[in-house]
Amino acid sequence: MTPSFKTPSDDKSVLEEGTDISPRFDAMGLITAVVADSRDNEILMLAHMNDEALRLTIDTGIAHYWSRSRSALWKKGETSGNLQMVDEIRFDCDQDAVLLKVRVSGSDATCHTGRRSCFYRKVVKTDGETRLETDSAPLFDPKSVYTDH
Amino acid sequence: MTPSFKTPSDDKSVLEEGTDISPRFDAMGLITAVVADSRDNEILMLAHMNDEALRLTIDTGIAHYWSRSRSALWKKGETSGNLQMVDEIRFDCDQDAVLLKVRVSGSDATCHTGRRSCFYRKVVKTDGETRLETDSAPLFDPKSVYTDH
Numbered sequence: 001m002t003p004s005f006k007t008p009s010d011d012k013s014v015l016e017e018g019t020d021i022s023p024r025f026d027a028m029g030l031i032t033a034v035v036a037d038s039r040d041n042e043i044l045m046l047a048h049m050n051d052e053a054l055r056l057t058i059d060t061g062i063a064h065y066w067s068r069s070r071s072a073l074w075k076k077g078e079t080s081g082n083l084q085m086v087d088e089i090r091f092d093c094d095q096d097a098v099l100l101k102v103r104v105s106g107s108d109a110t111c112h113t114g115r116r117s118c119f120y121r122k123v124v125k126t127d128g129e130t131r132l133e134t135d136s137a138p139l140f141d142p143k144s145v146y147t148d149h
Numbered sequence: 150m151t152p153s154f155k156t157p158s159d160d161k162s163v164l165e166e167g168t169d170i171s172p173r174f175d176a177m178g179l180i181t182a183v184v185a186d187s188r189d190n191e192i193l194m195l196a197h198m199n200d201e202a203l204r205l206t207i208d209t210g211i212a213h214y215w216s217r218s219r220s221a222l223w224k225k226g227e228t229s230g231n232l233q234m235v236d237e238i239r240f241d242c243d244q245d246a247v248l249l250k251v252r253v254s255g256s257d258a259t260c261h262t263g264r265r266s267c268f269y270r271k272v273v274k275t276d277g278e279t280r281l282e283t284d285s286a287p288l289f290d291p292k293s294v295y296t297d298h
């Protein structure tokens with residue numbers, strides 16, 4: 001089991017250049033996690049982790065998060081089968097965010113809408129209007145997977 | 150000037166599948182921004198945007214954020230010269246996060262420590278110990294650039 005994390009140092013150089021894992025959890029006890037595909041760096045989703053989710057992710061090599069909507073520990077993919085196997089975990093300079101490089105099992109989809117990435121809409125400007133345009137299709141039918149959504 | 154954004158719909162399908170930009174700003178008036186390099190998808194940093202920063206980014210094509218530490222609008226790179234030219238802006242499913250694909254000018258460094266990415270440390274397990282290991286070097290000397298840090 002991963003030992004408890006260190007308390008973040010007040011010394012900025014220790015926090016930014018040190019080897020200790022000392023996550024700066026926010027007032028809700030969370031840090032932000034960016035999730036990218038190991039194969040091509042495609043950014044798949046953004047989520048949050050509490051202390052337990054971060055430790056479980058490090059220990060098991062399978063991504064765990066904290067679901068803010070359900071206020072519960074969340075083993076991503078437990079329902080859909082699209083588990084995230086973690087190849088690498090990186091911390092940012094001030095240790096309030098992590099980057100996970102993962103391989104997604106199941107249907108290779110991360111978004112609950114069935115798409116590979118949650119970032120499936122881009123900002124476009126047409127005829128003086130700024131709007132969103134979807135440029136990827138679902139890989140699975142969410143209705144057939146999630147019965148409680 | 151980009152018109153004001155729409156109020157997020159209570160209808161999940163409109164929020165997730167619609168073409169309206171309706172950011173779900175949090176209690177602090179912020180959404181999260183993930184920033185990746187257009188060239189190779191390298192994840193460079195994580196930051197936050199308020200309404201004004203998001204509009205300025207869409208309008209000017211140069212990344213603007215809200216600095217939570219300084220409580221001020223932040224045109225990234227204004228001091229260091231490492232401006233971020235925005236090639237693409239993507240919204241996630243529930244519109245509380247954006248992904249920016251950018252080209253970084255100046256010394257091609259995004260982190261205030263002088264490194265290309267803020268995620269310059271990875272989690273390693275050695276001799277039963279879990280710690281951080283730095284695997285990239287600064288591209289510029291922060292001391293020569295930031296006089297107020």
